[in-house]
Amino acid sequence: MEIEHKKRLIKYNDKLFSCTTSIAMELIGGKWKSVILIYLIDGKKRYNELYKLISTITERTLSLQLKQLEKDGLITRKVYTKKPPLKVEYELTPFGKTLAPVLTSIANWGKIVADKKGEIIE
Amino acid sequence: MEIEHKKRLIKYNDKLFSCTTSIAMELIGGKWKSVILIYLIDGKKRYNELYKLISTITERTLSLQLKQLEKDGLITRKVYTKKPPLKVEYELTPFGKTLAPVLTSIANWGKIVADKKGEIIE
DNA sequence: CAGTATCCAGGAAGATACTG
């Protein structure tokens, strides 16, 4: 009996992926997405809260990443005021919440690495 | 009693990170690394095996990513021949193996996404 | 406050051809 090796690809949002890991990384990969999502696990946050929490991100990048996360259905954006100063809150969707175990798993592994070879600054 | 918010950064490999998630993503993020690693969980693989398994990667990219993973201590590269045709095998290091639960967690979540919104091609 | 606009640099990754 021979092992079958059909090379099947998966189409998601009009892009092709070779496995489910690729799809996951398309949604949470990159330098900032998973960091933003981690901070949203314990509740909704305003734009500036996230900006301060993720101290090394730029406003532009934060904005772009939030838009992408919203587009991918992982977070929602709610505006609470009509005139400046604006109040906007970001929150995980139910779909986004299914990511929580994955994200904490990533963060915990990162902590192991940091404890072993990282150096705390300041 | 006030909550402290010391903004401490972590230095890893001469780069600064704002949290452990960032460090983890530095090591397994990007388009291909986690995919390569996933295939190495169930045992060592030759270059061409990986190349065929990850059908949409290019030789150049596979080569670069393998080098980076080796540099980061996640995999080892072993050469078994002196003359062409070469036989080279890649294998997870003990450190790389600690990633297994994280990677399967990512893959499983990706599968949920794929089942819900993905479309299988061919 | 919550972003945009603009400009720019570097790296990731693809295509293709070649080699020890």
Added chain:
DNA sequence: CAGTATCTTCCTGGATACTG
């Protein structure tokens, strides 16, 4: 077989200034 070499494109992300 297991890569390199070369060239190119695209995207991510940074810096800074400005706005409803």
